[in-house]
Amino acid sequence: MNTILETVMCMLFVAITACNDGRKEKEQMKMEAGKKEMEAKEKKEMEMKKMEEERKAIAMKNCIAGKAMATEYLFTLVAALIVADLANMLSEPVDFTVFTIK
Template identity: 40%
Template structure:
């Protein structure tokens, strides 16, 4: 009888020990899983922060070499830069994108009649007109000089393209120089081409293009 009781006690003790061991192992496993999840979460957060930092650095570098930035570094385009800022187009020309800008030089703006002078266009009440004038000098997509010359030659000497404002410009060649004609029939020449930027290319012209 005593032997049986002892055996029973031993069995109970073993069961309790086994149950306790199972609980301990379960706790160990749970703690391990929690730690692994925490580490994975921290790693994911770190990678996300690194990716964000890289994207911000890339964005900063892109803006530093954007069309707006490149134009700002050219003293001959200071009037254009001021006009772009007055029309709130500097953001568009600073952000990622693909544009071709035919940039009038300072001298080009000085040729404008008084009613179209930058002093007049820069007034708040003329902001819409200023925006339209500037948009007439911007084309979606990158058109290098080589591409433009090829397009002209492939279109029997005259190539028409549309600006972001929905108006047309006609390009042709004059003694191997790219010549642009606006909707008013006025002509200008590209005096400096293929100024590269992170979001497009700039061609400096010596007159302001005027749409109808």
């Protein structure tokens, strides 16, 4: 009788252990899938951020502040734009009217 009880206990132990392994594998697969999804999302966000930075760089080259920064003799204007924190505002893709002295 004791041997039968030990055999049943061993079988239960093996069955419970086997069931837990299946759960662990499923949980691990879910975690890996979630990790891959998160990595893909982060990669996409980084690409979007890079594209935004490139767009801003192109806009800066074509804007008033960017053109002033590229011209040596407009250093006073550039300094004023930076001090007044207007360089970013003037780099936005909108139309501005600029009055200058000839």
